[in-house]
Structure formats: C-alpha cells, structure tokens
Amino acid sequence: MEWYCVDDADAAKELVEKENPVGIICAFTDTFRKLAAVVPHPDSFVIEIGFSYGECSKVILQALGESAESKFLGVDNSKDLLHEAKERCPHADFEVFNVLQCPLLLVNAMRRRNKELELIVFVDIGMTFCILCVCNAVADSAMWRGFDMGYC
Numbered sequence: 566m567e568w569y570c571v572d573d574a575d576a577a578k579e580l581v582e583k584e585n586p587v588g589i590i591c592a593f594t595d596t597f598r599k600l601a602a603v604v605p606h607p608d609s610f611v612i613e614i615g616f617s618y619g620e621c622s623k624v625i626l627q628a629l630g631e632s633a634e635s636k637f638l639g640v641d642n643s644k645d646l647l648h649e650a651k652e653r654c655p656h657a658d659f660e661v662f663n664v665l666q667c668p669l670l671l672v673n674a675m676r677r678r679n680k681e682l683e684l685i686v687f688v689d690i691g692m693t694f695c696i697l698c699v700c701n702a703v704a705d706s707a708m709w710r711g712f713d714m715g716y717c
C-alpha cells in the first residue's frame with residue numbers, strides 16, 4: 566500500500582483513481598477538510614484516522630453516498646471525542662485506539678472491510694512527522710502477521 570502526503574484536491578482525486586488501496590495523509594486539518602469533500606467516492610471504503618468531533622466524518626459520509634455507513638470506519642485515540650462524533654454521525658462505525666501504539670488493529674480493520682470497495686486510508690492526526698510512524702507501524706504489523714501489503 567502506498568502513502569501520499571497531498572494537499573491539492575485534484576492531485577488527490579487523481580491518485581485515488583489510479584491507486585487501490587491508497588493512504589492519503591494531510592499535514593493540516595484545513596487541507597483534510599477540503600479533501601474530505603472530494604476524495605471519497607461511492608465505490609470506496611474510507612478509514613478516517615483522527616475523526617475528532619466527527620465533523621469531517623459527516624462530510625466523508627456525504628461523499629460516500631448511498632449506504633455510506635457500511636463504507637466507513639473512523640479511528641481516534643481519544644475516547645472523550647466519541648460521544649460528539651456519534652451525535653453527528655449516529656450510524657457510523659467509530660473505534661477508539663492509538664494507531665501508533667496499536668497498528669495491528671488498523672491492519673485488522675483494513676482486512677475486515679468489504680474487498681469490493683477501494684480502500685482509502687485518510688489520515689489527519691495533527692502531526693505530520695508521526696505519519697511516517699503510522700506507515701512504518703502498519704507495514705511492520707502486516708509483515709509480522711505475514712500479510713502481503715497488497716492484500717491489506
């Protein structure tokens with residue numbers, strides 16, 4: 566799985582059309598919010614890392630269209646945010662864990678998704694330098710379990 570740090574909406578859309586699965590990392594929340602409206606498409610499964618108060622989750626769900634809730638998983642390490650995210654998106658799936666400390670949970674979530682959909686892992690955890698850790702952690706976990714990353 567390839568990861569990209571992107572801040573341009575057209576470039577991000579193009580990437581998503583070409584790559585599957587794909588990891589899109591945003592350095593800034595403003596960028597993330599801009600891309601959230603255009604990157605997900607109805608044939609994608611989006612894992613949003615850093616759902617926070619669910620504001621962007623709502624935008625992503627709208628972009629996913631019909632049966633959006635079955636094509637979405639939100640992940641955040643803060644349990645305190647879950648309640649508000651659930652209020653905004655009552656039928657969406659949210660999980661609370663730290664992707665840096667528990668990357669295997671992320672790998673498992675990636676494997677559980679509907680494989681007919683194109684996987685987009687969409688990341689905004691606030692610190693770009695951490696992203697390399699996410700990528701490495703996911704790759705290491707995948708290897709440890711003997712998965713082929715292409716399969717994830």
Ligand SMILES: C[S@@+](CC[C@H](N)C(=O)[O-])C[C@H]1O[C@@H](n2cnc3c(N)ncnc32)[C@H](O)[C@@H]1O
Nearest residue numbers: 615617620621641642643663664665689690691
């Ligand atoms: C900048 S906010 C995301 C804002 C959100 N994209 C929005 O548009 O409202 C970053 C979020 O990442 C979460 N976060 C930070 N480090 C994390 C980690 N290691 N694992 C999971 N979530 C993390 C924080 O709890 C926070 O909610």
